[in-house]
Amino acid sequence: MASKCSSPFDKFKVLLGLFLLLINVASAQLSSNVYATTCPRALATIKSAVGSAVSNEARMGASLLRLHFHDCFVNGCDASILLDDTANFTGEKTAGPNNNSVRGFDVIDTIKSQLESLCPGVVSCADIVAVAARDSVVALGGPSWTVLLGRRDSTTASLSAANSNLPSPALNLSGLISAFSNKGFTANEMVALSGSHTIGQARCTSFRARIYNENTIDSSFATSLRANCPSTGGDNNLAPLDTTSPTSFDNAYFKNLQGQKGLLHSDQQLFSGGSTDSQVNTYSSNSATFSTDFANAMVKMGNLSPLTGTNGQIRKNCRKVN
Ligand code: HEM
Ligand SMILES: *[C@@H]1O[C@H](CO)[C@@H](O)[C@H](O)[C@H]1NC(C)=O
Ligand SMILES: *[C@@H]1O[C@H](CO)[C@@H](O)[C@H](O)[C@H]1NC(C)=O
Ligand SMILES: *[C@@H]1O[C@H](CO)[C@@H](O)[C@H](O)[C@H]1NC(C)=O
Numbered sequence: 001m002a003s004k005c006s007s008p009f010d011k012f013k014v015l016l017g018l019f020l021l022l023i024n025v026a027s028a029q030l031s032s033n034v035y036a037t038t039c040p041r042a043l044a045t046i047k048s049a050v051g052s053a054v055s056n057e058a059r060m061g062a063s064l065l066r067l068h069f070h071d072c073f074v075n076g077c078d079a080s081i082l083l084d085d086t087a088n089f090t091g092e093k094t095a096g097p098n099n100n101s102v103r104g105f106d107v108i109d110t111i112k113s114q115l116e117s118l119c120p121g122v123v124s125c126a127d128i129v130a131v132a133a134r135d136s137v138v139a140l141g142g143p144s145w146t147v148l149l150g151r152r153d154s155t156t157a158s159l160s161a162a163n164s165n166l167p168s169p170a171l172n173l174s175g176l177i178s179a180f181s182n183k184g185f186t187a188n189e190m191v192a193l194s195g196s197h198t199i200g201q202a203r204c205t206s207f208r209a210r211i212y213n214e215n216t217i218d219s220s221f222a223t224s225l226r227a228n229c230p231s232t233g234g235d236n237n238l239a240p241l242d243t244t245s246p247t248s249f250d251n252a253y254f255k256n257l258q259g260q261k262g263l264l265h266s267d268q269q270l271f272s273g274g275s276t277d278s279q280v281n282t283y284s285s286n287s288a289t290f291s292t293d294f295a296n297a298m299v300k301m302g303n304l305s306p307l308t309g310t311n312g313q314i315r316k317n318c319r320k321v322n
Contacts, residue, residue: 062200076305095162142249152312
């Protein structure tokens with residue numbers, strides 16, 4: 001060969017290579033109307049099922065929102081959290097942050113079976129979880145956003161990644177900032193996403209150390225919580241993360257933090273004399289700003305490392321690899 005890339009065929013190969021690269025880049029993106037022709041009733045089906053589940057039990061909206069978070073922060077939004085243990089891997093359900101805590105699997109199963117009847121093999125479990133999270137927030141009075149679609153489902157799950165990537169309520173502010181920074185989020189986005197704790201419940205085991213040992217908590221708030229969260233026992237007894245309006249997606253969470261009434265140690269860290277206090281003040285006085293920032297951060301969270309193109313699969317049963 002006298003020179004590289006001289007023949008017309010070599011030039012063709014270069015162009016073909018560029019073209020394939022473009023396709024590959026394009027396929028790594030999600031888009032908004034993926035199911036418009038392949039399953040036109042998909043989004044309405046999910047919305048209706050989430051609406052029934054939330055009207056049956058308001059907390060389910062919180063549980064479905066958290067399911068999406070715990071999916072996305074562990075090797076991307078790939079429905080790995082839904083997989084049951086197999087001979088080949090131990091799934092994520094028994095990871096510390098998930099065991100006896102994460103909920104909503106039955107609702108996702110119901111939606112999946114409805115969608116498999118409507119359009120078999122089309123709508124991924126990961127997309128169902130992403131849309132259900134949005135519909136849950138809307139059902140509880142929060143902001144809406146356009147969920148980008150086209151995620152495919154993983155064929156494996158990682159217990160160790162679930163244990164190391166999901167933030168602990170014992171973290172201090174710098175620990176929270178770095179846990180989110182590891183996933184590409186700013187401290188501002190971390191604070192906005194933490195506003196999710198305006199809905200839902202936590203177990204005594206998640207806040208016991210705070211209500212018995214900390215002095216950054218309103219004392220009558222701590223006293224009232226101790227009644228149902230003894231210093232030993234009662235690990236699974238629940239308390240609302242937002243003591244004011246636990247089933248409304250509003251900005252009360254941030255007002256609680258200003259009054260030293262964050263339930264989790266990690267919640268109160270966002271308003272503890274550090275760099276995020278001013279943002280808590282902003283969200284507390286301006287719920288529209290919180291809503292906009294929250295919606296934008298949710299879209300970003302939903303874009304974490306999706307499987308696209310020929311990667312992964314569309315599971316028939318969200319709990320099992322096909
Ligand atoms: C900032 C770091 C975060 C920490 C340390 C944290 C930790 C926790 C803990 C310990 C609980 C209670 C679990 C239990 O006791 O069973 C909880 C509940 C919850 N978390 Fe977070 N979380 C964080 C961020 C987020 C984010 C980013 C979201 C959503 C985007 C979220 C959504 C929720 C919801 C909705 C609940 C209530 C779930 C239910 O009632 O079923 N959290 N979180
Ligand atoms: C385990 O992995 C092997 C090889 O990939 C596969 O053939 C088998 O079906 C898997 N078993 C389960 C229970 O998923
Ligand atoms: C998960 O919770 C169950 C029920 O409390 C318990 O028996 C099991 O040991 C826990 N698993 C892990 C890995 O902590
Ligand atoms: C936050 O926690 C980490 C790890 O536990 C610790 O090394 C660090 O000193 C703490 N930072 C502050 C400001 O307390």
